[in-house]
Amino acid sequence: xxxxxxxxxxxxxxxxxxxxxxxxxxxxxxxxxxxxxxxxxxxxxxxxxxxxxxxxxxxxxxxxxxxxx
Numbered sequence: 001x002x003x004x005x006x007x008x009x010x011x012x013x014x015x016x017x018x019x020x021x022x023x024x025x026x027x028x029x030x031x032x033x034x035x036x037x038x039x040x041x042x043x044x045x046x047x048x049x050x051x052x053x054x055x056x057x058x059x060x061x062x063x064x065x066x067x068x069x
Contacts, residue, residue: 006030006031007030008028013066015064015066017062017065018062018064018065019060019061019062021061025042026039026040028055030064032064035060036057038057041056
């Protein structure tokens with residue numbers, strides 16, 4: 001398992017994800033090496049055919065902080 005990739009359900013517990021020092025709410029995927037974070041923006045938006053929630057991708061300096069001690 002790659003230590004630089006984080007996603008929901010990877011078994012490493014809750015984390016805070018930052019892009020360029022700003023906290024990203026509802027992050028679902030983060031790649032620290034590539035500087036990519038996928039997240040669900042607020043308010044949530046549903047695809048016009050109603051099959052999935054639309055996510056957004058951010059690029060920048062990614063930092064992941066574990067909330068588990």
